[in-house]
Amino acid sequence: MNDERSTAPRAAPAHVPMSQYGLSGDELVVGGKPISVLATQVGQTPFYAYDRGLLAARAAQLRQALPAGVKLHYAMKANPMPALVALMARLVDGIDVASAGELKVALDAGADAAEVSFAGPGKRDIELHQAVAAGVLVNVESARELPVLAQASQALGLPARVAVRVNPDFELKGSGMKMGGGSKQFGVDAEAVPALLSQIGKLQLQFEGFHLFAGSQNLRAESICEAQRLSYELARQLAGHAPAPVRFLNLGGGFGIPYFPGEQRLDLQPIGENLAALQERARTELPEASLVIELGRYLVGEAGVYVTRVVDRKVSRGQVYLVCDGGLNHHLSASGNFGQVLRKNYPATIGNRAGSRAGNTTRETASAVGPLCTPLDLLADRMELPVAQAGDLLVIFQSGAYGASASPQGFLGHPVYAEVLVGAVNS
Numbered sequence: 001m002n003d004e005r006s007t008a009p010r011a012a013p014a015h016v017p018m019s020q021y022g023l024s025g026d027e028l029v030v031g032g033k034p035i036s037v038l039a040t041q042v043g044q045t046p047f048y049a050y051d052r053g054l055l056a057a058r059a060a061q062l063r064q065a066l067p068a069g070v071k072l073h074y075a076m077k078a079n080p081m082p083a084l085v086a087l088m089a090r091l092v093d094g095i096d097v098a099s100a101g102e103l104k105v106a107l108d109a110g111a112d113a114a115e116v117s118f119a120g121p122g123k124r125d126i127e128l129h130q131a132v133a134a135g136v137l138v139n140v141e142s143a144r145e146l147p148v149l150a151q152a153s154q155a156l157g158l159p160a161r162v163a164v165r166v167n168p169d170f171e172l173k174g175s176g177m178k179m180g181g182g183s184k185q186f187g188v189d190a191e192a193v194p195a196l197l198s199q200i201g202k203l204q205l206q207f208e209g210f211h212l213f214a215g216s217q218n219l220r221a222e223s224i225c226e227a228q229r230l231s232y233e234l235a236r237q238l239a240g241h242a243p244a245p246v247r248f249l250n251l252g253g254g255f256g257i258p259y260f261p262g263e264q265r266l267d268l269q270p271i272g273e274n275l276a277a278l279q280e281r282a283r284t285e286l287p288e289a290s291l292v293i294e295l296g297r298y299l300v301g302e303a304g305v306y307v308t309r310v311v312d313r314k315v316s317r318g319q320v321y322l323v324c325d326g327g328l329n330h331h332l333s334a335s336g337n338f339g340q341v342l343r344k345n346y347p348a349t350i351g352n353r354a355g356s357r358a359g360n361t362t363r364e365t366a367s368a369v370g371p372l373c374t375p376l377d378l379l380a381d382r383m384e385l386p387v388a389q390a391g392d393l394l395v396i397f398q399s400g401a402y403g404a405s406a407s408p409q410g411f412l413g414h415p416v417y418a419e420v421l422v423g424a425v426n427s
């Protein structure tokens, strides 16, 4: 054993503490229960658990930091679990959907159609008709959508509510994923928007505003503020070409959460101050407009864990492998294969031994892998973890967003994951 440890590679640097979860004895507490009790309640591993108390606390923290009157939307592609969307519909002002499938979940969840918006490239004709029938706002991404919306409006005798998603001529600096600026499949290039607005007027669609979304997973408040200022300025200029006053100005989001060693939590205070300044300008420049922020991962990412059971403990040439019953088939992003350029570890622990402290001899450097026959199926690469045995529970933190629904469940034919919403809103 000692020989093994001395030849094992050094552990990776530390993550920010996952202080949102407590301990009961040695066990991590999720949704008010020790993780092993929760696992028994769920009745299987692997599973995802999302904590209502943490979801509500995050929404409240945002309300506190953002000026009153700024609308907070949930971009449900981050986590479309129906029970979670129903909770979010109560906690935020609106839901952003990206398909007719998501639209159904949002409406089933009780979201107010007046506060639902539908963005996404490649909306099919049937989806545009469904959106008009439901009365939701369509964020137009292409001139092709306009005649289809006009036809739906006429056939249904209902207004086609539209906002224009603008592909700006700038990007959100330092983002994990860039979704605006340069050449993109998203939105309409800013320079083509005046002609599109005139078409919206001719077709008598109900123009309501603009949508700008420059990027995702950003931890630098200053970059987010700059993108918001540039977005506001662009929308203000384009408003001069609009057939009706701007009532809705969606400035995007992109608020990130810390996933990797060395990353810090985003500072909301400067973002709140920046939005207050923009809101003050809008009072005179765009007097009918509400500012909207749309967030996915920031609202839900830190409130979820993925739990998988260690099936086998193997040692290969001095390195410890914890082979688990789930991996990239359920959690593609933790494996590093969902947009990461250089693979890094998500924060993780052995949930039923999480109380063992650093420096304690009950910790070691180990790699956690899933059951798939591919070296890509890696959940933790040479991390310092509590010493684990078969039967223990590996917990991956920061798993509330882009986990379950963003993973290739069918790959290799292993059993499907379970998902549970746990805890109480006021815990």
Ligand SMILES: *Cc1c(COP(=O)(O)O)cnc(C)c1O
Pocket: 075, 077, 078, 096, 119, 213, 215, 216, 217, 252, 253, 254, 255, 294, 295, 296, 297, 298, 401
């Ligand atoms: C994906 C997406 C979001 C959510 O992004 P997060 O990084 O999860 O906050 C918001 N708006 C649009 C248009 C998106 O495509």
